[in-house]
Amino acid sequence: MGINAELVELAARLRQSGILTGHSVIELGAQDVCVVEPAIRTILSDFKLPMIESKVEQADALYRCLGFTEYRSIDASGEKNAFLFDLNNDLRETYAFQDRFDLVTNLGTAEHCFDQRSVFNNIHNLCRVGGIIIHALPAQGNVNHAFYNYHPRFFIDIAVANKYEIINFSFTVDYNSELIQYTPENFRKWDSHDILFYAVFRRTDASEFRLPFDGMFAAQNQLVGYSNAGINPLVTDFAPYLKTGNWENTKGLHKTKSSSRFDALRALTKRIFS
Known part of the structure; x- marks a missing residue:
């Protein structure tokens, strides 16, 4: 999907506020920078971050402006010096890859991977405890864009299962760069449009990745191995969209x-x- 203007603004805000710390980042997908340089300069200036690069044409240069000195990516193409890893496999078992990072970004990549359990397990393992995960994934519309779209409730259930701290839920409409704060009312307003959902988590727990169980039926679940926080989405902001x-x-x-x-x-x- 590429690095959009709203991602630059979101990351800059997180960095300025002290939520985003550390200096290592790994991206799922060897992302292109899809932001014009004057916009990058304006965003960095707004958040009092120095433009330390004379030109920002590649992702590593952009992330250096955001305070990251170590940049890596994973891509099936192997382009841009990316790790040639298959995200449908467990990276630890298949490639003995154990590295962890302060920031993990999933900017329109997971929806192209068939094995969702594997890809979200890999994201979990790539993030250090205390680190930040940023998802930017299609929520509705985008017909035939990939294998999957993701409902807002998907993000709350995966956060609950893995004790992620929820930093931010927001979305864009029709690929405009304005981030709209998620509420059911805001989401319904843009029914039938192409919506890209942003979820920002902090990993707080050293436990292995836990599969979420659909919160709508969590109270009735008798299967072993799923966490059950007792959250009923029928009476929360994540009630079914109908x-x-x-x-x-x-x-x-x-x-x-x-x-x-x-x-x-x-x-x-x-x-x-x-």
Whole structure:
């Protein structure tokens, strides 16, 4: 997907505020810098970060301006000196790669990997305890862009399962660079648009990666190996996104000839038991 203007602004804000510390970064994907240089200069100036590079054409130069002296990336192409690793595999087991970083970015890469368990496990293992993870992934729209889109509830459940501190949830609309703070109302406002969701986490725990269980059914889950924080998404900001009345559409009432709902349901019941 590339490094967009909103990512530069987000990272600069995190650095200035002291949330983002350390000097090593690894990216999933050998990302292109998709930001014009005057915009980079303006953003850095706004957050009182020096423009230490005379030109910012590659990702490593941009990250140096953001305070990172060690830059690495992982890409199936091996381009730009990236590690030639398959994110569908466990990087520790397949490549004996044990390095950890202060910042891990997943800027439009995970949705192109089929094995989601593996790729999010790898992200977890690449981040040091206390480090920051930034996801920028398609949430809706973007038809045929990749294998997957990600609902907002996906991010809360993966955070709960792995004790991530949630730093920020926001999104962009139709690839405009304005970051909109996530609320259900803001999200619904842009229904049917191409939405890119940003989730910023801090890893707080040294435990191995834990698979999240869909929070909607967590209270009923009897399977071993999943964390259960007792969060019910039906009564939180991450309640299911459903337009008013849509559940009624599943009942087939439009196929009955009765004018009233009562008559329609009675006819349907009669057919079922006949």
